[in-house]
Ligand SMILES: Nc1ncnc2c1ncn2[C@@H]1O[C@H](COP(=O)(O)OP(=O)(O)OP(=O)(O)O)[C@@H](O)[C@H]1O
Ligand code: SF4
């Protein structure tokens with residue numbers, strides 16, 4: 254419990270620091286905000302007044318506090334390009350991203366763990382070697398390249414699946430698999446090595462000496478021990494999925510947070526860029542905290558100190 | 560341990576072999592395969608353990624004691640070591656030809672084993688009670704409550720303090736000595752006939768070592784178990800053994816009832832070991848240790864494996880390997896045994 258609480262405090266601090274970092278980064282690299290919102294013919298006075306209205310002429314630290322105050326009070330503002338409320342955008346696109354990211358996250362573990370177990374149980378068999386070679390390849394292939402390959406093969410050539418769109422199951426498959434690919438490969442390897450390490454451990458030898466069946470030992474004890482390192486890396490997987498979502502959502506035209514963020518940056522729509530960067534960072538940080546909590550629960554040595 | 564203790568073990572129990580044998584190992588050979596090469600680490604070991612007797616297996620690190628013990632349980636590390644020859648029989652049944660299932664039934668129920676490192680030997684993610692229960696219920700058709708009862712009784716016999724309150728403890732909440740007591744409880748819970756203890760106290764605090772050993776011995780006596788105790792501590796041997804087998808480089812070089820082994824060791828290696836006991840040598844003003852090193856198992860020399868370190872080696876010793884020859888309760892593998900002189 255103590256660990257969970259201290260982790261929570263740590264998470265809040267990380268959130269705070271990263272919000273400052275994101276705020277400054279976007280503000281300083283955003284260029285002229287008026288270029289996005291106003292037509293090219295707008296006069297300089299009009300632009301100046303516009304900046305004033307948005308508070309852009311205040312000192313930047315003051316802007317930060319004003320801005321965070323607004324976010325915390327539930328009104329982060331509107332898009333510069335289409336004047337949509339950011340909160341509405343968050344619900345709409347957030348939902349899409351949650352579907353895609355959640356599916357990918359599920360795939361990472363629901364596919365990765367069983368494959369890893371299979372490889373560990375059939376060590377050095379053709380199945381093991383096949384799975385391991387595939388995972389090596391999967392880790393080496395860049396995400397965007399995989400996305401393009403998938404579109405070319407399954408959409409353009411075979412015509413099995415749509416190349417882009419939202420938000421049915423058919424449209425979901427390709428981006429979710431691409432998003433999960435590297436995570437699956439990493440989880441397979443992690444699972445396999447954790448299973449093998451546990452199989453060779455002294456405590457498994459004790460259980461064998463106790464006359465338990467191999468099946469029982471594997472399903473209960475080996476697996477349960479192997480889950481600890483796997484869960485400990487779940488936070489990393491979340492970060493990876495959020496990061497890759499920018500690319501994958503853009504390529505597959507999946508209208509999630511990542512796509513919105515990329516478009517906002519391209520259009521210099523800084524309120525959107527800023528807000529959604531913050532949202533994604535918060536997602537990663539909170540995801541890590543959740544994963545850490547899971548790790549603490551899975552590992553009796555951390556649960557309580559005696 | 561002092562010199563008087565070495566002498567004080569009187570033959571309160573008649574030295575083995577006149578009772579019915581529980582475990583009989585004959586000409587056991589175990590090979591290790593690593594990086595493509597394969598070599599023998601146990602070279603024709605013969606060993607018998609009878610009911611109600613403690614046989615100690617001694618020898619320096621790496622001589623093959625653990626491999627011998629693990630092979631009895633069928634627990635040699637997979638893909639690394641395997642039995643390549645010989646016979647292991649428990650109550651007359653060959654263990655090497657048993658089905659996996661039958662062997663599993665014997666484990667913990669008839670033959671138990673305690674390992675050297677109690678810190679790593681217990682599953683860290685389950686409470687000790689649940690593992691005990693699981694082992695008990697995999698052999699006996701009892702309810703969970705009954706299994707818990709058996710578990711508590713075993714923990715109490717292993718002298719774990721507050722045994723009944725410890726069932727829900729995780730291994731990390733227990734000290735090394737307490738964990739070894741849990742291992743003992745696991746080993747004796749089902750009343751096995753044979754207990755193999757592989758250096759059960761080596762990893763523990765000196766203060767705990769004697770208590771654990773005392774406990775093991777008490778349980779062995781009251782249950783009349785046969786016990787194979789592996790150690791490289793001659794003081795331990797002197798205090799608990801009925802019979803002693805001395806192992807060197809994968810072979811048994813000498814075997815004798817404990818009193819005879821200490822009072823009249825025959826093999827030059829045994830003599831060296833006994834001379835190196837601190838009390839005896841300190842009184843002579845110098846610490847005796849056996850010079851030289853064990854030949855590497857990958858390239859064993861021809862002839863007696865001890866010849867490079869032996870002060871009595873003959874020409875013959877370098878050419879031919881002596882056989883283990885039996886003489887009553889004693890066995891010896893040596894061409895040129897000399898009377899024992901301290902010093
Ligand atoms: N996993 C392994 N891989 C390679 N060689 C091994 C392995 N385990 C043991 N050996 C070798 O097998 C031989 C016998 O090992 P064993 O563990 O039986 O020795 P031991 O007598 O129990 O020693 P100790 O007193 O150190 O426990 C040693 O020489 C060792 O080098
Ligand atoms: S056989 Fe020879 S070399 Fe070997 S121990 Fe006996 S005397 Fe020494």
Ligand SMILES: [Mg+2]
Pocket residue numbers: 624625626757758
């Ligand atoms: Mg050993």
